[in-house]
Amino acid sequence: MRILAIALPPSETQQEILAEACLRFSPLVSLGAQAVFVEIGRCHLLYSEDSIRARTQVLLSRLGIAGRIAIADDLATAVSLARTQKKHRDQIPVECLPTYLSPYETTDLLDEMIASLKRLGIGELGAFLALPRRSIAARFGKIGLFCRENCEFPERVPLRPFQAKSRIEESERIDESYALIELEPLLFVLKKILDRVSLRLRGTGKLALRMKLSLSLTPHSHVTEPRPVFDFVFPFPQGSTNSLIPLFRDRLDSLFQRHPLESPIQEIRIEVLETVPSQGAQKNFFHRKEEELESYRGIVARLTDRLGYSRVFHAETVESYIPERGWKKTLSPPVPRPTPLPERPTRILKTPIPIHPIDEYFQTKHRRWKVIEMQGPERIRGEWWMNESEERDYYRIITDGGEDLWIYENRETGATYLQGVYD
Amino acid sequence: MYAELLCKTNFSFLEGASHSEELVKRAHEIGLQSLALTDRNGVYGLPKAYWYAKDIPGFHLITGAEITMHDSSPLTLLARDRGGYAMLCRLLTQAHADKPKGEAVLRLNELQETLRDSRSRGLYAIARDGSQIQDYSEIFEDRLSLALSRQLDGRDDERLLRALKIHRETGVPLLASNDVLFHEKKRSPVQDVLTCIKNGKTLVNAGFELKSNHERYLKSELEMRRLFHDLPQAIERSVELAQGCTFSLSELKYRYPSEWIPAGFSAQTYLIDLVWRGAKSRFPNGVPEKARKQIEHELSLIERLGYADYFLTIEDIVSFARQRKILCQGRGSAANSIVCFVLGITAVNPIQMNFLFERFISLERKEPPDIDVDFEHERREEVIQYIYGKYGRDRAAMVSAVVTYQDRSLFREVAKTFGVEVGTLSSRETQARFEELSRSSPVPEVREKIEAITDEMERFPRHLSIHSGGFTLSADPIIEIVPVEPARMEGRTIIQWDKNDLDYLGLLKVDVLALGMLSALNRTLLAVGKELYELPPEDPETYKMISRADTVGTFQVESRAQMNMSGRLRPENFYDLVIQIAIVRPGPIVGKMVHPYLKRKHGLEKAVYPNEILERILGKTLGVPLFQEQIMKIAIELGGFSPGEADLLRRAIGAWRSSGSIREVGMKLFDALLKNGVPEDYAQMIFEQMKGFAHYGFPESHAASFALLAYASCYLKRYHHAEFTYGLLNSLPMGFYAAHTLIDDAKSHGVTVHPCDPNLSSYETTLENGALRLGLKLIQGISENEIKTLIAGRPYHSLADFLSRNPIRADILERLAMGNFFAAFGLNERDALWRILADAIPKTVRAEKTQLDLFQVSANPGDSVRFHSLPTFDGITNDYAAYHASARGHPMVELRRIKKIPQTRIQEIKRLAHNTPISVSGLLLVRQRPPTAGGVTFGAIEDETGILDLTLFQDVYAKYKPIFLTNCFLIIRGTLQKDGDAVNVLVRSIAPVFSERDPETLSISVSQYFW
Known part of the structure; x- marks a missing residue:
């Protein structure tokens, strides 16, 4: 087996696209932990290893991926050499040992062992392999032993072929x-x-x-x-x-x-x-x-x-005391929620209509109402953090015509408006 | 008339939005004659309100609280009389007892049980709704009311109908209230922000958690009558209740515990007896006439003010400590008192030092004395337990400290409510990056709004904590004077008032403080076989050592700033030391007193005195007022102030920054000086220097008390360095420097330091034939029990022997191995680690009682793997990881191998001339940016030969800040500055020793990352 490994930076998201693109070199492509593996053992009839390496580099440039390439006889060594840019296997730092445990997943199972090895002054794979196997097992348990075995016989780790996802x-x-x-x-x-x-x-x-x-x-x-x-x-x-x-x-x-x-x-x-x-x-x-x-x-x-989207919606209540902001459009049916507000009008006018109080009447240019009953005020303040300083005193009035209206007085300007109708 | 009876201050944390003084003031402004403060589960804000209200003629402050009831609405109680107040305090204490902090709650059965006491008739109760109202009716009868408020939120009618129904069914009268949360309408935005902080929301998404309007402010009678025009009886009810509440906090007559005064004596006569006995002991050759007169004067004042019990209480505590051989000493203004001196509370003779007694107590002062006593920090708990044991937990309680919002953290909290995404940024980073962060907020002009809110929230209480060591004691149960609640520290309870509140009400406080240096001194003195008073005074070699700034580890004169001053001031006697301790404080620095004093000390300038009186007062400080007492004396002798008025001047100076009250009193002094012939420019100078005391300055007596300890520590360091370091190491944490600096300092003075050893080290550092053996408690992460087991299992013959008898955690064992702890067994660090790793798995199996896995074979203890020793730098690094110190050496010794490291050592640098350009390298010990330094940053680096001060101006700091803040080993280039014996470097550039781009430093060690 000859493996070309492309080590990718942690933020890379185009791993699968790269793998698909590598299918042009070999049908045996595999996805690893932040890596892509290509089995190139049988490509020697078409390309030399240097040629494949160069073509892969061009591919990475076209895709805009900052990957590093190395070739070795096994997955773990290839990707470790790619990541660290070392020349020989013995020089691979012990931080790459998890790759020998599995080149397909990241793992922290060896973190303690690696820390201990470094404290012991064992910084490279060569020095690690020089330790007696029995002493590894005694100190780092079976996980250390497995790792050691895989370091000695890394070619045992098989290639997991990559399957491109199909669209429906x-x-x-x-x-x-x-x-x-x-x-x-x-x-x-x-x-x-x-x-x-x-x-x-x-x-x-x-x-x-x-x-x-x-x-x-x-x-x-x-x-x-x-x-x-x-x-x-x-x-x-x-x-x-x-x-x-x-x-x-x-x-x-x-x-x-x-x-x-x-x-x-x-x-x-x-x-x-x-x-x-x-x-x-x-x-x-x-x-x-x-x-x-x-x-x-x-x-x-x-x-x-x-x-059209803008004309099909539910009205969902919003937690705001300001009546015109008390609801919003939504597509999903709203979940009923309790509210501390008193009863609100069924209809709120988009633009409040100015009205003028005269004695027991209110009037606009075209209409006049006589007030039979009035409840209130309910005082609502503006959202001062949005520079709304106005306060409004709301009243619910019943007119002689039986209308049930909601009006407010702007406490700053004294102006009065009709804003809602109770059905 | 109308009385507002439901009103919360900002001590209803995150709910009330006004200070209690603001509420009282506003109530008076709008014509209310009565106001009840009813904070949630406490009476926190009442003393401050009382202190403010007492000066408003005819104003009636009513004491009350709102109690959170279990499964019901809160119940508000008002104290009608002293008995009712006692019951209120008991109920509040009960509500807090055994509950997590901030979750006080009272059950109905607890209320019923406590109020079986006949004094419960002294309470009015106000319910919020019908829940449990029948039960309340049975308890309170006609003293129960039902609160009704009209908040103009559209639900007033609903509330009214419910209330009328309850009233009709139960007969409980209605009470009109506005349920106040702030004193005036424009404070409402603060209340919104508090609500958002409480609920973790922003203003934009808080929705209905905010109030719909600003109506919960303190309303006038007219406004309330308009609101309740249809229910005048509800208004009248408020007046009726207010008139029924006659209790005032001034009724809290304080009685000291005094059952232990011997029969036949009163408190005063017993005090007199003890004082004269003490005087004979202090003056074995006869009491001098001046001292006698002063004693009589002080005793007379004490009798007039009724403070004899207080002095006896302190004397009793100090006696206890002395019997137990716990080193202790009074500090602060108490050192002005000769009574305290002869009773053994303080150690400085005020007659000799010419101190001013009225700085401590005066007739005009109208507040009790405040005696702070320092005890050895490791034995303070014995003193605290003695107090609890003697007085009982129902008569002794710790005083609280109100923690207020600090500027930067407040800004951050408020910014969050405005939708600024601060994430996990610190307060400092939030402010530094605010322009960028503010773009995430949907609020326009967000900075201005945040600043407006934070200005209004200045000094708002955040929470209560323990005032360290402050106790209040009482002959009567303390829980009938002030409620007690649990502190965050386990086993501790605190009263709901702080020390200022106790002052307002004339309650006494005893401060039982901890001082690490007393522990260190006691150990040292025991080791050298001397008593504190046996140390020879005025030893010239000691002062020479101080002048050389060779003061690492000593008391008060070891900091970077003090070392710098040592070299400039060059103290030669005790009073010089007193001045040195006092002069390195914000007060003298801001008041520009330092340079004039130093110039005059060294004869570079002559002190000029316009008259004899000023010469007498200021002569000992060469014409520069360095102490508050000097200003007081000037005010008394030249300004015609009485001693009490002079003390008020001192307090006004201290409160200058917050209240601006100095102007009136200060101008009176200024005018008086001019009238007495003092030239205007001199008077102006005095006035300016006086303003400096608005920042913190020491009283002379306090500086003198500290100078005694400073001298003692310096003397012992000079002549008994090994024992002194032994005392310090075993008293850590304390002081300015870490263990490694103390150890390196000892070694540089010829003390041999042996490392930790499994067979030779004790729990603490010990003395071995004049050398130091580092103690096992320095091992990081090891528990006391593990140390006990280790010591008990000795002797150990091998590592295997040690491991088999010490079940210490694997990570600690590994740290010990790498810290060369097992060198005694002939193993280097890595060999020891290799052996320990083999020991870990079988231990895990034994601990977890699992079967040994087939793969887990036991290691052959004789397996032939050997490892190279650690490089020296790594060895030292691992020592620091294991012990936070190293007996092997200073890390700089090893780092000198790096080519780019300047080879000149600090000791040599210090001998160079002023203005010499230098390059030096060292381990960064200290970084400081004092607020009084005008943006200048100070630091100190250390190498194997000593410590060197650094000064960075703003531009240099800004340029090298990332390196300065994130690296331990630095290369400094700059110019040497010398002023007398004071040496520092004016820094021009900083480079890190370790750099990822530098292969040479990488090759030294990967353990650089530890630093």
Whole structure:
């Protein structure tokens, strides 16, 4: 075995991409602890070791990765030489011993042993190997012994092959004779594809946040767009066909009405572009709640698709005494919380209307109310830390017309405003 | 009329937002004639309020507290009379007893049980709601009220309906209150910030945890009548309760414990008897006339003021200590008293020193004397237990100290509430990086707002801690005078008042202080077979040693600043030493007294006195007022002040920085000086120097008391260095320097120091034929029990023998091995470590009672692996790791091998001329940035030959700060400065000895990282 090890800095996140890129050199690539290993023993027919080293260096530069390279007969020695840039195995510092325990995981099991070795003046692998094996076992236990064994016979540690992760993608070819160009038959086929996608999502414990639908149309001469692509972004993650189909239907229906397909579909492909882990709970077939939740999410997804995100929301209370700041938009149904506030109006005006008190009346330009009953004041101060110095005295008034209104007086300016209505 | 009966001060921590004085003042301003302060679970703020309120004619301060009740709303109690107050204190004590700090709570059955006492009729109770109201009704009957407040938060109607329902069902009358949290509306933001600090929130996300408005301020009668226009009876109820509360804190008549005064004597006559007996002992050749007159004068004053019991109490404690051979000495202004001198409380003869008695007690002073006594720090607990044993825990309690918010930490706390993300940054770092951090806050003009809040929160109490050694004693149960609560220190309880509160109320405090040097001196004296009073006074060699700044380990004159002064002042007699101790203080430094004095001492300048009186008062300090008493004497003899007025002047000076009250009194003195013919510029100089005392300065008597101990320590160091170091090492922690510096200093004076040895070392460092044997207690991490076992298992013949009989933790054994502890068995450090590692696994198996793993074979004790000895530097480093000291040598000796290290040693540097450019290297001992130094930083480095002072101006410090703060071994380049015998280096540049980029230093050792 000849191993080329690339030691990566601790902050490096492109380890898997690098591993995929190294597949061009050898089918045997492995991921280690902050390292990538490539078995190059059989590459000598194509490249020399120097050539592989140089090509790897170029690859690292193209990917912008600050890695260090070394080649040795085993994983641990290769990566230790790469990390420390030493020339010979005997010179490897004892701090690299955990790599000999396992090149695939970091471990602190040897920390005490390493500290003791350093205090004893044993700083390198060569000096460590010179200690009698029995004395290692007696002082550092079986973990020390295993480490020692692996140092003597490091080639015993096998290479764990790297498998690139696959994306969820399903497609279906359509028979030409079928001449699929209308929405309904398309949805029929889509349902089958979505069923498979849904199964794969469920199987891997995921939900989709984004999907791409690609259609390959028959390339007739008049066709201007032979490969239409449709992006679906879901406000809530989706996983079941029942919730996905209505979304696809709504979108495609409105699109096809404006732009019908130019020719029959030859292939339909669905790719899941973005996923999130699902809650992992087993589907409870006896409980409707999960189905209700899926239905709710489906409806919200359809409404947002149709009306736009800014116009579909719940109102959730916010802990603020300032009435106009007492709520915020949210997509999820809010959890009811107790509040120390007294009863608030059902409707709060976006912009308070100035009103003028005259005796037992209040009036605006166009209206006048006679006050029959008044409760208050409830005094609310501004958020002084945001430079709001005003104080407001709120009153609830019942008018002769039976209206139940919420007004306030600005204590600084004396101005009075109508701000809310109780239903 | 209206009386506010529910009001919290800032002693309801993180809830109330005003000082008690502010509340009293505001109440008076708005026309309220009565105010009750009712803090949560305590009467903390009452003495301060009482002291303020007593000067407001007709103002009625009512004493009360709010008690947290178990499973119910809080209950507020008001003291109607002395008996009711006693019950209140008992209940508060009970609420705190056996609870974690800050979690006081009282159960209903405890309330019922305690209030079976008939004195409970002296309490009014105010409930918040209906919970347990039937039970309260049974206890308090018609003395119970139901509080109702109108907070304008939209729930007033709801509260009113509930209260009316309870009132109808139970007949408990309603009481109007605003449930006050601050004295005026504009203090409301502070209350918001306190709420955020309490709940760990920011202002932006605190939500409903903040109040919806600013209404919880102290309201006037008119405002309250408007609010309660429909319930005038609730307002009248407040007046009724206020009129029923006649108790005042001035009723706390203090009685000393006195059952131990012999029959046939009163306190005064017994004191007189003891004093004259003591005088005969102090003056075996007859009491001098001046002393006799002074004794009579002091005894007369003591009788008039009724302080005889207090003196007897202190004398009793000191006698106990002397019987037990615990070294002790009074300090502070008590040393002005000849009564204290003859009773053996203090050690300095005030007649000889011409001290001013009125600095200690005067008729005008209106506060009791304060006698502080230092005891050996290791034996102070015996004295404390004696006090508890003699008086009982119900009559003796420790005084609290109010810890207030400090500027920097307060800034950080407040900044967090404004959303500034301070993370784990320290207070200093928060301020240094504030501009950058403030961007994380959503609040506009955040710095201004934070500063406005912190200004208002200045001196806000944060929590109570123990006033170290301060006791209050009483003939009556202390828990009926002031509530007692647990301190953070286990086994200790504290009263809810601090020493200032005791002064306000005329309660006496005894300070039982700990002084490490007394322990060290006692050990040294025992070793040399002498008593303190047998040491020859005024030994010239001792003063020469002090002048050379050879004072490491001594008392008061060992710090970097004092060493520097030693070389400049060059004391030649006891009074010079008194001055030296007093002059290195912020007061004289800020008052610019130091240089004039030094110039005159060395004849570079002549002292000028406008008249004889000033010459007499200031002559002994060469015309420079160095002591508060001198200002007092000037005020008395030239300013026409009475002694008591002069003492008020002294206090005004001391309070200058916080109250600005000096102006009036100071101008009176200034005018008086001019009237008596003192030239204006001289009077101005006196005034400016007096202002310096606003920063801390020593009373002369205090400096003299300390000078006695300083002289004794210097004498013993001069003539008995080994015994002196033995005393110091066994009294650590104390003093300015660590063990390694004391040891190196001893070695540099020819003392042989033997390392720790398994067969020869005792628990403490011992003397071995004039040499020192380091003690086992220096071993880091080892327990006392392990040391006992080690000593008991001797003799040890081998390492294996030692290991088999000492179950010491593996990490400590390893540290000992690397500290060459087992050299006696013929093993170097690494060989010993190798053996110990083999011992660890079987021990683990035995300890855990598990089966020996097949892989864990026992080591062959004779296995042939051998290791090289540690390099010397590593050996010394490991010694420091094991013992925080090394008998092998100073680390600088080894480091001189490094090429870049300057080879000149500190001893040689000190002989060079003034202004010589120098390079020197050493171990950094000290870094200091005194606030009085105008941004200058001081330091000290040490090598194998001595210690050298460093001075860094601001630009140098700023440039080299990271190196200076993070490295132990430094290379210093600068210019040598000499002033008399004082030597220091004006630093130009600093470089670290160890550098990752320097392969030579890396090759020395990896153990550099230890430093």
